[in-house]
Amino acid sequence: MVLATMLESGVSLEFYIILSTILFTIGVLGVLIRRNAIIILMCVELMLNAVNLLMAAFSTYHGTGDAQVFVFFIMVVAAAEATVGLSILVLLYRNRKTVDVGMFNKLKG
Amino acid sequence: MELLIIPFVFALVAMIIPQKAVRGYALIGALISVVAGIVHAAGYSPSADFVSLMPECSERFFLNYGYDGIGLVMVLLTNVITFLILLSNYDNEAIASSKKFTALVFFMQFALLGVFLSLDGLLFYIFWELSLIPVFLIFLWFGAKGKKRALLQFFIYTFVGSLAMLFSLIYIRSLAPSFSIEDLVAVQLTTVSGLWVFGGFFIAFAVKIPLFPFHTWQPETYTKSPMAGTMLLGALMLKMALFGMIRWMIPLAPEALHCMTNVILLMGTIGVIYAAILAIRQNDIKTLFAYASVSHVGLIAAGIIVLSLDALTGAMVQIVNHSFVAVGLFLAADIIERRVGNRNLLELGGIATQAPKFAFWFAVIIFAGVSVPLTSGFIGEFLLIKGIYGYNWIFGVLTGTTLILACVYSFRAYQLSMFGPSKQFDFPDLTWAEWLSFFIIGIVVVFLGVYPQCLIDMVEPSLQKLIEIVTIK
Amino acid sequence: MSVEQLLPLVLLLPLIGGFVNGVFGNKLPKTVIGSIATLLVAASFFLALSIFFQLDKAVEVKLFTIISLEGLNLDAKLLADNLSIWMTLIITGIGSLIHLFSMGYMSHDPGYRKFFTYLNLFIFSMLILVLGSNYFMLFFGWEGVGICSYLLIGFHYSDAQKGFLNGIAARKAFIMNRVGDLGLLIGLFLLLKQFGTLEYSEIAAIATADDFVNPTWMLFGITMCLFIGATGKSAQIPLFTWLPDAMAGPTPVSALIHAATMVTAGIFLTVRSNYLFELAPDTKTVMLYIGLATSLVAAFIALRQNDIKKVLAYSTVSQLGLLFVALGLGAYTAAMFHVTTHAFFKALLFLGSGSVIHAMSDEQDIRKMGGLKKYIPTTHWTFLIGTLAITGFPLLSGFYSKDEILGYAFAESIPLYLVLMFSVLLTAIYMFRMYFLVFHGEFRGSEEQKHHLHESPANMTVPLIILAVLSVFGGVLNLPGLFLHDQAHYMTHLFEHNVAGMDLIHMEHLPSSTILVLMAVAVISCLAVLLVSYQVYVKKRSLPKEDAQLTGWEKVSANKLYIDEIYNALFVRPVEWLSEKGYRFFEVAILNGIVFGIAKGFETTGEVVKKWQSGQVNWYVLWMISGIVGLIIYYLVKI
Numbered sequence A: 001m002v003l004a005t006m007l008e009s010g011v012s013l014e015f016y017i018i019l020s021t022i023l024f025t026i027g028v029l030g031v032l033i034r035r036n037a038i039i040i041l042m043c044v045e046l047m048l049n050a051v052n053l054l055m056a057a058f059s060t061y062h063g064t065g066d067a068q069v070f071v072f073f074i075m076v077v078a079a080a081e082a083t084v085g086l087s088i089l090v091l092l093y094r095n096r097k098t099v100d101v102g103m104f105n106k107l108k109g
Numbered sequence B: 001m002e003l004l005i006i007p008f009v010f011a012l013v014a015m016i017i018p019q020k021a022v023r024g025y026a027l028i029g030a031l032i033s034v035v036a037g038i039v040h041a042a043g044y045s046p047s048a049d050f051v052s053l054m055p056e057c058s059e060r061f062f063l064n065y066g067y068d069g070i071g072l073v074m075v076l077l078t079n080v081i082t083f084l085i086l087l088s089n090y091d092n093e094a095i096a097s098s099k100k101f102t103a104l105v106f107f108m109q110f111a112l113l114g115v116f117l118s119l120d121g122l123l124f125y126i127f128w129e130l131s132l133i134p135v136f137l138i139f140l141w142f143g144a145k146g147k148k149r150a151l152l153q154f155f156i157y158t159f160v161g162s163l164a165m166l167f168s169l170i171y172i173r174s175l176a177p178s179f180s181i182e183d184l185v186a187v188q189l190t191t192v193s194g195l196w197v198f199g200g201f202f203i204a205f206a207v208k209i210p211l212f213p214f215h216t217w218q219p220e221t222y223t224k225s226p227m228a229g230t231m232l233l234g235a236l237m238l239k240m241a242l243f244g245m246i247r248w249m250i251p252l253a254p255e256a257l258h259c260m261t262n263v264i265l266l267m268g269t270i271g272v273i274y275a276a277i278l279a280i281r282q283n284d285i286k287t288l289f290a291y292a293s294v295s296h297v298g299l300i301a302a303g304i305i306v307l308s309l310d311a312l313t314g315a316m317v318q319i320v321n322h323s324f325v326a327v328g329l330f331l332a333a334d335i336i337e338r339r340v341g342n343r344n345l346l347e348l349g350g351i352a353t354q355a356p357k358f359a360f361w362f363a364v365i366i367f368a369g370v371s372v373p374l375t376s377g378f379i380g381e382f383l384l385i386k387g388i389y390g391y392n393w394i395f396g397v398l399t400g401t402t403l404i405l406a407c408v409y410s411f412r413a414y415q416l417s418m419f420g421p422s423k424q425f426d427f428p429d430l431t432w433a434e435w436l437s438f439f440i441i442g443i444v445v446v447f448l449g450v451y452p453q454c455l456i457d458m459v460e461p462s463l464q465k466l467i468e469i470v471t472i473k
Numbered sequence C: 001m002s003v004e005q006l007l008p009l010v011l012l013l014p015l016i017g018g019f020v021n022g023v024f025g026n027k028l029p030k031t032v033i034g035s036i037a038t039l040l041v042a043a044s045f046f047l048a049l050s051i052f053f054q055l056d057k058a059v060e061v062k063l064f065t066i067i068s069l070e071g072l073n074l075d076a077k078l079l080a081d082n083l084s085i086w087m088t089l090i091i092t093g094i095g096s097l098i099h100l101f102s103m104g105y106m107s108h109d110p111g112y113r114k115f116f117t118y119l120n121l122f123i124f125s126m127l128i129l130v131l132g133s134n135y136f137m138l139f140f141g142w143e144g145v146g147i148c149s150y151l152l153i154g155f156h157y158s159d160a161q162k163g164f165l166n167g168i169a170a171r172k173a174f175i176m177n178r179v180g181d182l183g184l185l186i187g188l189f190l191l192l193k194q195f196g197t198l199e200y201s202e203i204a205a206i207a208t209a210d211d212f213v214n215p216t217w218m219l220f221g222i223t224m225c226l227f228i229g230a231t232g233k234s235a236q237i238p239l240f241t242w243l244p245d246a247m248a249g250p251t252p253v254s255a256l257i258h259a260a261t262m263v264t265a266g267i268f269l270t271v272r273s274n275y276l277f278e279l280a281p282d283t284k285t286v287m288l289y290i291g292l293a294t295s296l297v298a299a300f301i302a303l304r305q306n307d308i309k310k311v312l313a314y315s316t317v318s319q320l321g322l323l324f325v326a327l328g329l330g331a332y333t334a335a336m337f338h339v340t341t342h343a344f345f346k347a348l349l350f351l352g353s354g355s356v357i358h359a360m361s362d363e364q365d366i367r368k369m370g371g372l373k374k375y376i377p378t379t380h381w382t383f384l385i386g387t388l389a390i391t392g393f394p395l396l397s398g399f400y401s402k403d404e405i406l407g408y409a410f411a412e413s414i415p416l417y418l419v420l421m422f423s424v425l426l427t428a429i430y431m432f433r434m435y436f437l438v439f440h441g442e443f444r445g446s447e448e449q450k451h452h453l454h455e456s457p458a459n460m461t462v463p464l465i466i467l468a469v470l471s472v473f474g475g476v477l478n479l480p481g482l483f484l485h486d487q488a489h490y491m492t493h494l495f496e497h498n499v500a501g502m503d504l505i506h507m508e509h510l511p512s513s514t515i516l517v518l519m520a521v522a523v524i525s526c527l528a529v530l531l532v533s534y535q536v537y538v539k540k541r542s543l544p545k546e547d548a549q550l551t552g553w554e555k556v557s558a559n560k561l562y563i564d565e566i567y568n569a570l571f572v573r574p575v576e577w578l579s580e581k582g583y584r585f586f587e588v589a590i591l592n593g594i595v596f597g598i599a600k601g602f603e604t605t606g607e608v609v610k611k612w613q614s615g616q617v618n619w620y621v622l623w624m625i626s627g628i629v630g631l632i633i634y635y636l637v638k639i
Helices: A002-008 A013-033 A037-062 A066-096 B002-013 B019-042 B056-060 B069-088 B099-117 B121-130 B132-142 B147-173 B181-186 B191-208 B217-224 B227-252 B254-280 B285-306 B309-340 B356-369 B376-391 B393-400 B402-418 B432-450 B453-472 C003-027 C030-054 C082-105 C112-131 C135-153 C163-195 C200-207 C216-233 C242-248 C251-260 C262-272 C274-279 C281-302 C308-328 C332-359 C377-391 C397-412 C414-439 C447-452 C458-478 C490-494 C503-509 C512-539 C552-558 C560-612 C617-638
Strands: C059-069 C072-080
Touching (some): A013 A037, A037 A066, B019 B099, B069 B309, B069 B453, B099 B121, B121 B132, B132 B227, B181 B227, B191 B227, B191 B254, B254 B285, B254 C560, B285 B309, B285 B376, B285 B393, B285 B402, B309 B356, B309 B376, B309 B432, B309 B453, B356 B376, B356 B432, B376 B393, B376 B432, C003 C059, C003 C082, C003 C112, C030 C112, C072 C082, C082 C332, C082 C458, C112 C251, C135 C242, C163 C242, C251 C262, C251 C308, C251 C332, C262 C274, C274 C281, C281 C414, C308 C332, C308 C397, C332 C490, C377 C414, C397 C512, C458 C490
8 A cells, every 4th residue: 555655646667667676686786796695695585575566566557466466475485485595504504614605616517 | 996096005005014924915915906907807898998997076187097908908917917026026035025125016016007097198108107116116226236327227218218208298289188098099190290299109119118229228127127127127017118009109190100110110020030139149048038028029019010900919919928928037037046146048057857847837938938839929929920921021021030039049048047967056946936926827828828819809899999090090 | 429529539638648647647656657648649549540430521620719800710620531530540549659669668767757748748739730620720739749849859858968969959950840830830821811711621612613713923832831831840951950860859759759740740731732732833843852852862861870760860851752752743642651651660660779779778879789680589570570661672561652652753754753763772771771780790789788688578569569560561551442442542532532633643544564564673673772781781791980981972971961060051150140249249339339329428418518517606696697688688689
């Protein structure tokens, strides 16, 4: 409802697109550049939320609720992903005493 | 319904019963399946239509399964052979008392029955792939030294073949309303698309049968796998492919037949002669039997593809015969290996004097293998060669040489191992379980050799329908 | 009982015997085993005899259907007509005598029960062969006797010195037979194609119908295929080398299977199908010359063989060649007549040689014998009768049957007659040589053997005597006017329903003076050989040379014309070579090479591609995102 009010209040769709693009880019760059695994996870969350925001915006814009359903799905998946991801990280930390992804290069061919 | 459920339940329960009871449990379980099969056979009146076993409520799923004469014969064969495999392993303490082994054999039976009973393309494919798992595990857990390489080769080889079949199935499904066999058969293909569909199936089957030149995995796998695994492979898994040719490949894409008949016939014929010639100088008894098997199934495949009623009937008889003979031959090879600790023919000899019962039954199996009259092998090969001869006389004569070549290698193997003065090793005669296995094989083989009509009656309508389908398309 | 009831019984009795002995025999004493086997075959003989006397037309008995398909009907059906019952009488009659003989001969053998089981099964298979009413049944029996023959040749497989060789001989016999069988099988397919049935009576009805159009090539093919089958079983060129090797079996086996019954299966087949052969004169010509060549070659080889059984074996081959000459001439009745007499005297000779071998403690080399006539008189006299019968000594059975064939040859062409006469002369030469070397002169064996010399027990001599009587009087079976009025030959009359064509009795149109001259020539040549042999081997005490001293034709003869060596070089070695080299250089090197080559290819590709796998998560993400960006750009540009 908040978003709806915001749209009515004259904040146009473009602003939402630009905001979520910025958020998404920050997320991508964070994943690419940072080496701390926790930060990377947080950046992934950021990307997901950017997408969420965009979906909610479009949903309101079109006046249909479909996309909002997916927003809930994504939130659930994101929560699950965070739990799994963090628990993997905990295990990795126990193994290596670090969360620097640069050290986890066992998959090197 | 119960046909499929019995082995599945027995496979599950096998994991929880006490160690001591495993062997008896296995035999009882297999016997129940045999009885269930016989009950179905007794109530069956031969016709070309499928008897559906689908439960009433399950129409929404793809669980369409049932049998016609051919399927029923294969079901019976599977159940009896499974029983024989368990029985013949009875004295092999390490294997027979293993829960894992028993469960896997029942699971294998389940998968095989699924293959023979499916009337649905997807179900067929699922069971087809499912059957790889137990055989893979049996090899892995009970195989001989150096099994890994052979196992990998076998697995990848057959898997690639199956993949091709999956493509074909998906393609033909895209032209049909459902996966059920009636719908798939009803699809009209062009020659080119027919060739693709046919080719996909053919690769899968050619690898598994195996047809020349796709047979190289077989001798190695046979020698490295435990006896039960070899039996499962030789007696039943190969038959899945031959059955698949009759049930799926030919009716689904007969449009490709006029291009492919000669190719497959040629491959089969080369396989018959080539494998037989290679078998002549093999000294490892298991490798020798592996090549013998390649030679025999090549003939069956060639017979199926010429699509005449007599050759197809012969193929069915020979499928049954070859299963029993394969079990017998590999049992004999295993008996020799277990007692002497050696499979090299040149170092064997003189067993017949020490173990006359074994010598007798081994001889019966060998005779069935070289298709002597009064054994089902003769009926099968007679009809097969007659059918091939009717199609093309040159191929008829060429495949007919199997009569001669089979004698050469079989008798060589038999004489080198059994005849001559007795050697140093001690060779106890058959135990009751081994004797009973041989006895059952002998009875079946001779009965079908004298009165094959009971089998022919069951399969004839379906085979005639098959020929009809092909002629109409 | 009627013929319909008796016929299955004739067939079943030996099977029952084999079954009882095979399954329960290990609990029975030896005499019981032997008696069961012998009595059942004898009972079969008497049943057949009673059928023979009440048979006035061909009777068919259907047992069950073997295969019934659209367009293919194969029944297990029995046929009793004069031809099949005649063969049955020979098989069961001589069979029971040989069973009786074996009871004595095999009495010390540990495989006694097995032997009688096999022997009964052989009789059973042989009866299927002759009593079946179609070619399919014939093929059943045909292969069945092959199997029994295989089992019996290799009977002493565990023998320390010769066990393995016995096995090889058995295998050789079976494989060579199989080559012929393949020919026969193809003949069956051709018959099915041409006539749509395998029943004798139906084929005969079609082939002898007036409106039957003779498809020349087809019939040539059919008859040639049947003949190829016959060359395998009846040991003709090129498939004859197994028969001498088959002498590795116990002597009663050689007598029963490899002289009297099984090897005449080819003759039976030809006579059975004579209406087809009559339609294919080319095949008959081929048969004639193959038979002639076999007869000469085998007789030549027999001249310098020193194994008593080998001589007889080659003699059998030679006689079979003679029979095929008769068949090639269309003299089917004469051939059947000679089959009958040959069964008598050859069984006698083999059993006699068995008795000799028994007396000599398993010695078979005639160079080690000599002067045996005073030690084993019964054997000697019966053997002498056999020898005289086979050489065509006047008034013995061989004289009549052989002369009849010679007469046909003379009526056909005189050169043919001369060549055949030459072969007959050779027969007389090697038979008398063997007879004199074995029974006359000084004993040449070891002291120990001399010490053991003894006449065989009664159950061995009685069959000898019976067979000797038959060999003497067997000839009267076909004497003109003896059983029938108006001068008809008995056997010609007997087989008139089985034999097609009207030109078959043309010998009777030869002027009687010619016949007398032919007889005189035969008698004189036989007597001349007898006298010369007597001079050489008894008066001059001439002995066979040692192997090393042989030169020229003698060496060739002693080495069996090197045919085994030639076959080895032509067939056996190449196949073995193919097998070994094919395995090593094609299967392993090429086929396996390709399969593993493909696997190797994937492996190499993996080695290259894995370099891209840095192990750094950031890089993976970068690749992924560049991919996505790339895709987006691609679609944007495309639009």
